[in-house]
Amino acid sequence: MDSLNGLTALRVSSADQLNWDDRCDLLVVGFGGAGACAAIEAASRGLAVLALDRFEGGGATALSGGxxxxxxxxxxxxxxxxxxxxxxxxxxxxxxxxxxxxxxxxxxxxxxxxxxxxxxxxxxxxxxxxxxxxxxxxxxxxxxxxxxxxxxxxxxxxxxxxxxxxxxTKGPGMSGASLFAPLKASALRHGVRLRSQCEVRRLVLDTSDHVLGVEAWHLPPGSRAARQHARLSRWASAIHMYVPALADRLRARLRRLEQTSAERQLIRAEQGVLLSSGGFIFNRGWVRQHAPQYLAGLPLGTTGCNGSGIALGQSAGCSVARMDKVSAWRFINPPLAWARGLIVNARGQRYTNEEIYGATLGHAMVEEQDGRAILILNRALVREALRQVGPGKVWQFQRLPVLLNLLFNARRSNSMTRLAKRCGLPVEALRQSVETYSRAARGEVVDTFGKSQAMLADIDQGPWYALDLSFASRLFPCPVITLGGLKVCEHSGQVLDHAGQPIRGLYSAGRNAVGVASNLYVSGLSLADCIYSGRRAAAHLADQVALQTTRSGEQQCNV
Structure with missing residues (x-):
């Protein structure tokens, strides 16, 4: 699937026109959190489920915090x-x-x-x-x-x-793997068939726009290409946060392997297809088209978060929504001391309550302040911050950015005037922001942004430090994920066409679709929505099958 723009479906007059290589009731495209939960729900209700994943399964769920x-x-x-x-x-x-x-x-x-x-x-x-x-x-x-x-x-x-x-989720380190492992095991116990290293490149539709199945391309299990594909996938994921350019080159090699070594399969989905293959943050062309202000962020997710599931839906006539919704994560806590400082924009003006959630801060930074965020601290807060990120107190991924930015990205001065000039900020605006903030900390005035009294700090006494934590910072990369996708019926998870009508046989869930998490991000809300939307789609499909079976039985009794 080289280019997702203009992706076309395979259209036939009827399902009988093709020689299908495999069949199932529900075909799940993308076996991450949403796909696994849908597969479990459908299989537990008696449906035959086949799940396909371009990689080994897990998706962004397995890499997440769980x-x-x-x-x-x-x-x-x-x-x-x-x-x-x-x-x-x-x-x-x-x-x-x-x-x-x-x-x-x-x-x-x-x-x-x-x-x-x-x-x-x-x-x-x-x-x-x-x-x-x-x-x-x-x-x-x-x-x-x-x-x-x-x-x-x-x-x-x-x-x-x-x-x-x-x-x-209870588990060591980032708990996403501890969440996905039991979901995968449960799916397999329920009889779900999982086919990894299998990419869906086209949907199959009949002349009435009913989704019949998919055209998938599968690397032969145990082949040299499959083994190399698995290695490249693991390496790209492992190094992406540290050397994204090299990870991109590995992804290009991985794509060439798929193009030259994968074998075509036609799979009939007797009851429906669920698209659950993630968002599109790794599709830089789409990000440039829909949310160009977020291009400087660090894409967060997996190689499969390239919008392929969204493009498949569009090829069947599905509509999309909220494609401009991207979440930027500017977390400044830990250390707690950083959140007790104040953040100003390029005009030296404070614009937010610094104790807010990191994605809320990131949204304000990118959408309202042209990506600028300069954190102002004094010596007391810097020393407090260093104590708070000591060995055994926070994760390495939380400690390292703090130390790097304090060492290499901190402008220091005993004079507020000189600090402002070194940062290219208006002197009077910065001085007024700091003075007003400190007065609020001393209880002399109410804080303009409603910050908790315990989180305010009197920083009238220098020396002062300015850390440029803006969106495009190289020393403090800002992770970003996409939140938009296919429009679905909120009662069933069925994908909707441009007239707002369900497309027969096609569902979507997770970040492949618009859902509860498609506005402002909150930690855990995306995974909760994956579980909710995946189960919703599977339950609706199972109910429809049960209703058809009941009607069929009634008709036979009346013959």
Whole structure:
């Protein structure tokens, strides 16, 4: 699939026109979090499921932090001593989700949150109730329940009672692998067939636009090409965060292998096809077209997040939405001391509450401030920050950017005037921003942006430091993911055409589609939406099959 633009479907007069190599009830295209949950749900309801994945399966889910956003009074919230309700969860998420989905869908998502967590546990996923003592972007292996968004930020807490809803999967390190492994095992136990290193390049449709199946290209299992493909995939994923240019060259080699060594297969999906192959952040052409202001960010995801599933849907006449929605993650906590400083724009003006969630800060930075974010600290906060990122206190991926930026990206001065000039900022604007901020910290005025009193710091005393944490920073790359995709029916997960009508036999889930997480990102919300939307699509398809079977039986009885 060299170019996704102008991708065309294979059209036939009927399914009988082709010699199919394989058959199933539900064909899952992309076996990550959404695909695995859909496969389990469908198989548990009696459908024959075949899942295809261009790589080994897992997708961005397996590389993630394994955080599932859940609330409404989960067992782990109660064990930790926190009260929560689906109404409070809804009221908070309404602020983050915006118009991405209807209120009815969001309410259904919230009211089913506890059941969804219990469903994950039945598949073998483990959670725990330990809560870290301070706000963090991602907790250490000691903690597995945390405030993973803006819940405790005063402006949000005034609308919805806060509670920790980030349920991190129990497991060492980044817990995504610990989340996906039991899902995969459960799918296989339920009889799901998994075919890896198999790429879907075209949908097969009949003359009435009914999706019949797919044209897939599969590397022969055990072949030299398959082994080399697996190695290149692993290497590209491993080095992407550190040397993305080299990772891109490995991906190009991987693509050449697929083009020269894969074998064609036609697979009949008797009941439906589910597209769940992720977003499109690695499709730089699409990012340039839909959200060019995010091109300087560091793509976060896997090689498969290239929009292939979205393009397949478009080839069948599906419409897309919210393609301009990209999430930029500018996390400045840990260290907590950084979040106690103040952030200014290119005009030296403070523009946000620095304790907000990293994706909210990133959104303001890119969408409202032309990508600029300069963090102002004084010596006391710098020393506090160094203590907070000491050995054993935070993850290496959290510690390293802090040390690098303090060593090589910090402008220091005993004079606010000289600091402003060194940073190219208006002197009076910066001085006023710092003075007003410090007055709020001393309780002399109310903070303009409603920052918690405990998070304010009096920084009237220098020396001062300025760290340029802007979007295009090379020493502090800003991860980005896409949030838009195919438009789907919010009741069924069926993909919609340009007239808003469902396309027969075609579903979509996860970041392949518009969903609960398609507005502003919150840690754990995307994975929770993958689980929710994957199960929703599979349940609808199974219900439709059961209804057809019942009607068929009634007709036979009446003969």
């Amino acid at each position: 955080v599932v956003y859940a609330g409404g009074g989960t067992p782990y919230q109660r064990q930790a001593g926190y009260e929560d309700s689906s109404e409070a969860m809804f009221n908070y998420l309404r602020q983050e989700v915006g118009e991405a989905v209807s209120s009815q869908t969001l309410r259904d998502f919230c009211e089913g949150s506890c059941e969804q967590l219990a469903w994950l546990e039945r598949q073998g996923v483990e959670f725990e109730s330990s809560v870290p003592p301070h706000k963090t972007s991602y907790p250490s292996d000691q903690y597995y329940l945390y405030y993973s968004g803006n819940e405790a930020v005063p402006a949000y807490a005034a609308i919805a009672k806060p509670a920790p809803r980030g349920h991190r």
